[in-house]
Amino acid sequence: MNEALAIKYLYPNTELGEDYFVRDDGKGQFIDKWALDDPIPSDEVLEVAWNEYLAKNGEKPISNVERQLLLLGGQLALASFYCIDQPRTYHVGQICFADQ
Structure with missing residues (x-):
């Protein structure tokens, strides 16, 4: 899952690097900083948003090898x-x- 795109899907008027920061430590992405008034979305909410984003854009997730x-x-x-x-x-x- 691409957490940055999932957040952008949930909050289309936000900007990565200003409103929220996502980092990848090699084990996967995670929200590093959150500057929005709304609560940080759970992993489950982000997963649903990611799948909706993929379906809307006709994309499929890439494998770990890719x-x-x-x-x-x-x-x-x-x-x-x-x-x-x-x-x-x-x-x-x-x-x-x-x-x-």
Whole structure:
């Protein structure tokens, strides 16, 4: 479940990072800070909202494997850049890859 999107679905006029903060510690998302006057929604309420959001938007939840692949891809994208001394190669960590 994406708690940030579930909250946005429940409270469409709120802003992530202003009205509420969601964090992921590697074991799943959780509400880190809540600045709304309404009480913090329970996990059950968030789960219902998440499923309604998915149904409304015609989406299906991604698996843990798909989620990890997306995170890994994002990390590689941030860590990748061209090697200055070798044209058409990419640097990831300590490794350079040739662009074929």
